[in-house]
Amino acid sequence: MLTLLAFQLINGAIVGIFYGLMALGLSLILNLTRVINLAHGGFLVIGAYLAYTLYPFLGFWGALLAAPILTAVVGILIESSIVRRLYHRDPLDSLLLTFGLALVFEEAIRMIYGTLGMPFHVPDVLMKSLLPGTGFFFITKYRIFLIVTALVCGLLLYLFMARTRVGIHMRAAVLDSETLSALGTNVSRLYTLSFGIGTLVAGLAGVLAAGQLGLTPTMGNNLIMPSFVAIIIGGVGSLLGSFVGGLLIGICSGLAGQFAPAAGEFAIYFLLALTLVIRPRGLFGQEGFLE
Amino acid sequence: MAESEYQGRLKAIPLLKSGLPSLGIKGDILIFILLLFLPQLLKAVGSYQSMATFVVVWGLIAMGFNFLLGYTGALSFGHAAFLGIGAYGAGLTIKFLVPNTLLAVLIGTLAGTIAAALLGTLITRLRGIYFSMLTIAFGQMFYFIAFEWRTVTGGDDGLRGFARQPIHLGPLSIDLLHNELAFYYFTLVLFLIAVMLMRRIISSPLGRTFLALRENERRARFLGISVERYLWLSFVISAVFTSLGGALLGLLINFADPTMLYWTTSGQIVMMAFLGGTRNFYGPLLGAGIFKILQDFLSSITPNWMIFLGGLFIIFVLFFPRGVAGFLSRRRS
Numbered sequence: 137m138l139t140l141l142a143f144q145l146i147n148g149a150i151v152g153i154f155y156g157l158m159a160l161g162l163s164l165i166l167n168l169t170r171v172i173n174l175a176h177g178g179f180l181v182i183g184a185y186l187a188y189t190l191y192p193f194l195g196f197w198g199a200l201l202a203a204p205i206l207t208a209v210v211g212i213l214i215e216s217s218i219v220r221r222l223y224h225r226d227p228l229d230s231l232l233l234t235f236g237l238a239l240v241f242e243e244a245i246r247m248i249y250g251t252l253g254m255p256f257h258v259p260d261v262l263m264k265s266l267l268p269g270t271g272f273f274f275i276t277k278y279r280i281f282l283i284v285t286a287l288v289c290g291l292l293l294y295l296f297m298a299r300t301r302v303g304i305h306m307r308a309a310v311l312d313s314e315t316l317s318a319l320g321t322n323v324s325r326l327y328t329l330s331f332g333i334g335t336l337v338a339g340l341a342g343v344l345a346a347g348q349l350g351l352t353p354t355m356g357n358n359l360i361m362p363s364f365v366a367i368i369i370g371g372v373g374s375l376l377g378s379f380v381g382g383l384l385i386g387i388c389s390g391l392a393g394q395f396a397p398a399a400g401e402f403a404i405y406f407l408l409a410l411t412l413v414i415r416p417r418g419l420f421g422q423e424g425f426l427e
Numbered sequence: 428m429a430e431s432e433y434q435g436r437l438k439a440i441p442l443l444k445s446g447l448p449s450l451g452i453k454g455d456i457l458i459f460i461l462l463l464f465l466p467q468l469l470k471a472v473g474s475y476q477s478m479a480t481f482v483v484v485w486g487l488i489a490m491g492f493n494f495l496l497g498y499t500g501a502l503s504f505g506h507a508a509f510l511g512i513g514a515y516g517a518g519l520t521i522k523f524l525v526p527n528t529l530l531a532v533l534i535g536t537l538a539g540t541i542a543a544a545l546l547g548t549l550i551t552r553l554r555g556i557y558f559s560m561l562t563i564a565f566g567q568m569f570y571f572i573a574f575e576w577r578t579v580t581g582g583d584d585g586l587r588g589f590a591r592q593p594i595h596l597g598p599l600s601i602d603l604l605h606n607e608l609a610f611y612y613f614t615l616v617l618f619l620i621a622v623m624l625m626r627r628i629i630s631s632p633l634g635r636t637f638l639a640l641r642e643n644e645r646r647a648r649f650l651g652i653s654v655e656r657y658l659w660l661s662f663v664i665s666a667v668f669t670s671l672g673g674a675l676l677g678l679l680i681n682f683a684d685p686t687m688l689y690w691t692t693s694g695q696i697v698m699m700a701f702l703g704g705t706r707n708f709y710g711p712l713l714g715a716g717i718f719k720i721l722q723d724f725l726s727s728i729t730p731n732w733m734i735f736l737g738g739l740f741i742i743f744v745l746f747f748p749r750g751v752a753g754f755l756s757r758r759r760s
Contacts, residue, residue: 174694222744229748231502233745235697239740244734361563364563364564368557398571405571
C-alpha cells in the first residue's frame with residue numbers, strides 16, 4: 137500500500153517537474169515580454185533532439201550541458217530576429233507567431249529525424265535503482281537525478297533573479313519596463329535574455345524528458361496545456377508559483393490516477409476550475425496582474 | 428456641429444454600422460454569387476467539388492471564432508472544442524437517436540452552445556492573455572473527454588457508423604449522402620442563414636456593446652457595461668456558429684475524432700481567420716478558403732506541407748497582420 141502510494145507520488149513528482157520546468161520558462165517569457173510562447177514545446181523537442189545528435193560526440197553529460205545552451209542560442213536568434221518586431225503590436229500577433237513557429241519546428245524535426253520515436257541512452261549508472269531489493273525498486277537513480285536537477289535549476293534561477301543585478305533588472309522590467317528603460321537599462325536586451333533563459337530551461341526539460349521517455353517529434357505538445365494550467369494555478373506573474381503549480385498538478389494528478397486512469401488528467405482541470413472560482417489570481421499571484 | 432454635418436459624418440464612417448470597412452450590399456451579392464458557383468469554380472481550377480463544402484464549413488467555423496475575436500477582442504485558442512462537440516453531437520444523434528440530418532445539426536449546435544455557456548462562466552474570470560490560456564486549457568479538457576470516453580465517442584478511433592441522412596420534403600427526397608452537390612447547397616443555405624443572423628447581431632446595439640469591449644474594456648466598464656456578462660454572451664454566440672460548422676463538418680466527412688478538438692486544430696481556426704483578416708466580416712471565410720485549398724495542394728506535393736503553411740503564416744503575421752482582406756481593403760483606400 138505504502139509502496140503504491142510512493143510509486144504514484146514519485147511518478148507524479150516526475151511529471152510535475154516537467155510541468156514545472158516548462159511553466160517556469162513560459163512564465164519567465166510571459167511576464168517580461170507578454171508573449172505566450174506556444175513554441176515552447178517545440179524548444180523542448182529541439183533540446184531533446186540536439187542532445188540526441190550530440191550524444192555520439194559528447195556523451196550523456198556533455199549533451200546534457202550543451203543541448204540546453206544550444207537551444208537557448210536558437211531561442212535568442214529567433215527572438216532577436218522575429219519576435220522582437222512584434223513587441224509593440226497586438227499581443228495576439230506574437231501568440232500567432234509562436235504558433236506558426238511551433239508548427240515549423242515540429243515539421244522541421246520530422247523532416248530531419250523522421251516520424252518514429254527514438255531512444256535516448258542514459259548512462260547505466262543512473263538507470264540502476266536507488267534502493268534495490270526493497271519494495272521501492274522503481275526509484276531509479278535517474279528519477280532522483282531528474283528531481284535534483286530540476287530543483288537545482290530552480291534554485292539557480294531564483295538566485296539569479298534575486299541576487300544578481302541583471303536578475304533584479306528583469307524583475308523590475310516585469311513591473312515597469314518603461315521607467316526602467318528611462319533609468320538607463322537596456323530593456324530589449326533583458327527581453328532577449330528572458331527568452332534565452334526560458335528556452336534554456338525548455339531545452340533542459342527536453343534532454344531530461346528524452347532520457348525518461350525517449351524522443352518523438354510531438355513530445356512537447358502534451359506539455360503545453362498543463363504548463364498553462366500550472367501558471368494560472370501557481371499565480372499569474374509569479375515564477376515560483378509557476379514551478380510550484382506544476383509540481384502541484386503533477387502530484388495531484390498522479391495521486392488521483394491511483395483511483396482511475398482518467399481521473400488523473402481530470403484532476404488538473406478540476407484544480408483549475410477550483411482556482412478560478414476561489415482565487416482567480418492563483419496561489420502566488422498578485423492582484424491586478426490580470427490586465 | 429450642425430445636425431446635417433453630424434449625419435454626414437456618420438454616413439462617411441461605415442465603421443459605426445458594422446464595426447469595420449464593409450463592402451456594402453454589392454460585396455454581399457458578389458460573395459453570394461461566388462459561393463453559389465463555388466463547386467463548379469473549384470472543379471474548373473483543378474480541385475474537386477466537395478472542397479467547396481469544406482471551404483464553406485470551415486468558413487463558418489472561422490467566422491464564429493472571429494465573432495469573439497474581431498468584434499469583441501477576445502482570443503480563444505480552444506474553439507476547436509465547439510467544433511468537435513458539434514461534430515460528435517451530430518454524429519451521435521444520427522447513430523443513437525434519430526437518423527435525421529437537420530436534427531443532428533440542431534443537436535450538435537445546441538451541445539456546443541451549452542458547453543460554451545457553462546465554460547464561459549469560468550473563463551470570463553480572467554482577461555487578456557490569461558483568458559486565452561484558459562481557453563487552451565479547457566479546450567484540451569474537451570479533447571481529453573472525447574479521447575477517454577470510449578463507450579460514447581469511440582475514443583482514439585473516433586466516432587464512426589453514421590452518415591448524413593436524406594432529407595424528405597413530402598414526396599421529394601434529397602439524397603445528401605451520395606449527392607455531394609446537394610449537400611453543398613444544403614450547407615450553403617445554413618451558412619447564409621447563420622451569416623445573416625451574425626450580421627443582424629453585429630449591427631444591433633448588442634453588437635455595438637461588443638465593439639466597445641474590443642476597443643477599450645476599462646472604458647466600457649466605466650460606462651456601466653458588465654464586461655464579464657457581455658464577454659460571456661459573445662463567447663456563447665460565437666460558439667453557436669462554430670458548433671454549427673462543426674456539426675456540418677462531422678456530417679461532411681461522416682466521422683468525428685478527438686483530433687478535431689486538439690489545440691492545434693484551434694490553431695488552424697485562428698490561422699484561417701487571421702489569414703483572411705480578422706477585421707473583416709468575410710475575412711475568415713476567405714482565410715478558410717486559402718487554407719483549405721493550400722493544404723490540399725501542398726499535401727499532394729509533400730508530406731511536410733505543414734512547414735510551408737507555418738512559414739507562410741509567420742510571413743503573414745510579420746508583414747500582413749490584417750490578412751488578405753485587410754491588405755486588399757487598404758490598397759483600395
